[in-house]
Amino acid sequence: MTLSFANPIFASDSNIFSSQEDEIEQVDINSEIFDPLEKYNRKIYNFNIFVDKYTLKPIAKGYRKITNQYVRNKVSNIIFNINRPFSALNSLLQLDFKNFAGNVSGFVIDSTIGLAGLFKPSKKFGISDRDEDFGQTLAIYKVGAGPYLIIPFLGPSNLRDFTGRIVDSSIENISWDEIVENDPTEIQLGITFTSVISTRERLLDSFDEVQENSIDPYYVVRSIYNQDRTKKINNN
Amino acid sequence: MQKYLFLSLFLLISKISYADLNTANAYSNKVVAEILNAASIEEDIISVRKNIINVVRDNIDINFISQFVLGKHWRSVTPEQKEEFSKLYEDYLILTYAPKFEGYNNEKYEIITTEEISKNKYISKVDLILSEDSVVQLEIFFIENDNAVFKIVDISGEGISFASTQRSEFSSVISTRGMDVFLKKLKQKVDRLKEKNPELADA
Numbered sequence: 001m002t003l004s005f006a007n008p009i010f011a012s013d014s015n016i017f018s019s020q021e022d023e024i025e026q027v028d029i030n031s032e033i034f035d036p037l038e039k040y041n042r043k044i045y046n047f048n049i050f051v052d053k054y055t056l057k058p059i060a061k062g063y064r065k066i067t068n069q070y071v072r073n074k075v076s077n078i079i080f081n082i083n084r085p086f087s088a089l090n091s092l093l094q095l096d097f098k099n100f101a102g103n104v105s106g107f108v109i110d111s112t113i114g115l116a117g118l119f120k121p122s123k124k125f126g127i128s129d130r131d132e133d134f135g136q137t138l139a140i141y142k143v144g145a146g147p148y149l150i151i152p153f154l155g156p157s158n159l160r161d162f163t164g165r166i167v168d169s170s171i172e173n174i175s176w177d178e179i180v181e182n183d184p185t186e187i188q189l190g191i192t193f194t195s196v197i198s199t200r201e202r203l204l205d206s207f208d209e210v211q212e213n214s215i216d217p218y219y220v221v222r223s224i225y226n227q228d229r230t231k232k233i234n235n236n
Numbered sequence: 237m238q239k240y241l242f243l244s245l246f247l248l249i250s251k252i253s254y255a256d257l258n259t260a261n262a263y264s265n266k267v268v269a270e271i272l273n274a275a276s277i278e279e280d281i282i283s284v285r286k287n288i289i290n291v292v293r294d295n296i297d298i299n300f301i302s303q304f305v306l307g308k309h310w311r312s313v314t315p316e317q318k319e320e321f322s323k324l325y326e327d328y329l330i331l332t333y334a335p336k337f338e339g340y341n342n343e344k345y346e347i348i349t350t351e352e353i354s355k356n357k358y359i360s361k362v363d364l365i366l367s368e369d370s371v372v373q374l375e376i377f378f379i380e381n382d383n384a385v386f387k388i389v390d391i392s393g394e395g396i397s398f399a400s401t402q403r404s405e406f407s408s409v410i411s412t413r414g415m416d417v418f419l420k421k422l423k424q425k426v427d428r429l430k431e432k433n434p435e436l437a438d439a
């Protein structure tokens with residue numbers, strides 16, 4: 001089995017001692033992040049940190065306190081399952097029929113046997129069900145990332161991914177309107193809120209650590225976001 | 237006759253390569269087991285941390301990582317700055333990351349595969365099994381140096397490389413504020429980490 005390789009530390013095949021310096025310079029050229037709005041992004045970053053400190057973070061801490069890991073894993077499973085149809089749609093747009101089939105069948109299996117996604121019996125069937133979004137779809141069609149952005153309240157993104165997020169939200173709104181007879185706004189808000197708190201709880205320790213131990217947390221968050229998106233786009 | 241000679245040579249080389257890969261795989265198995273064991277020993281938390289720090293210090297190639305994380309700036313800094321950076325960076329790395337492993341005790345793990353990417357450079361993919369629902373996927377990048385000793389140069393968790401993240405951060409700080417300011421900030425961080433963990437300051 002060949003590992004998919006995306007780590008720039010081994011970017012070239014040259015000898016690690018004899019041409020290490022050339023290798024490193026080559027890697028730097030390829031991996032710089034386009035951030036022309038850094039000055040403004042930093043202001044929004046600091047604003048988001050401030051808002052998070054008094055809103056999401058305490059709620060996430062409370063969520064952690066009143067639940068255990070088992071319960072939190074189940075909540076994550078349910079949210080993942082709810083998002084599967086949208087992942088399936090994006091897989092179809094990307095012409096990734098295997099992941100499309102995986103997301104559809106995974107959704108059906110986990111929604112029924114798995115009790116609305118509480119459990120993941122689909123895992124035992126080895127179903128491929130990667131999380132896909134419209135930002136990744138745009139990337140597959142070679143749309144460049146554009147400038148790095150920090151979105152107020154939402155956090156790190158870039159022009160392409162933020163555009164993708166708007167498209168995803170619109171599709172979700174239309175879908176919920178079709179599925180739910182009455183106004184689905186409350187249901188959607190409930191799901192979004194739960195998803196946000198679930199994610200924030202998972203990041204509690206690592207985010208605190210980045211803030212505390214980094215020389216410049218802004219650059220660390222930027223790098224992590226970029227690596228995470230690259231991994232998702234490359235389906236690693 | 238020539239055909240058989242070539243075949244024998246090919247089989248011999250294949251066997252050597254397979255032996256190298258086996259050795260590399262055994263190394264990644266050993267180092268993961270060592271770290272988890274160090275975290276599992278039932279001593280006081282300070283002893284656990286010191287044990288983990290010793291394992292980490294023995295298994296990382298600080299020279300390689302130092303050069304990598306400074307990136308394009310490695311060529312332009314003075315030898316004195318390189319030396320100061322290497323000393324500070326080793327402490328920073330160990331004091332920041334070694335304590336992370338102390339929460340992982342008695343965890344099961346599985347080496348999924350080990351691959352040689354190019355000569356003397358290897359990647360091992362490891363699943364750290366925290367629970368039935370929770371598996372952390374790690375990739376351990378290591379090299380075999382001239383003394384045939386394996387050393388770790390990077391670890392990726394869920395696709396996020398610690399060395400790449402630090403390189404991006406350090407490179408950006410040096411580009412915007414200069415090496416002297418960067419070294420000052422790094423020293424402040426190290427001093428703060430040592431204040432927080434005085435028992436580990438000399439570990």
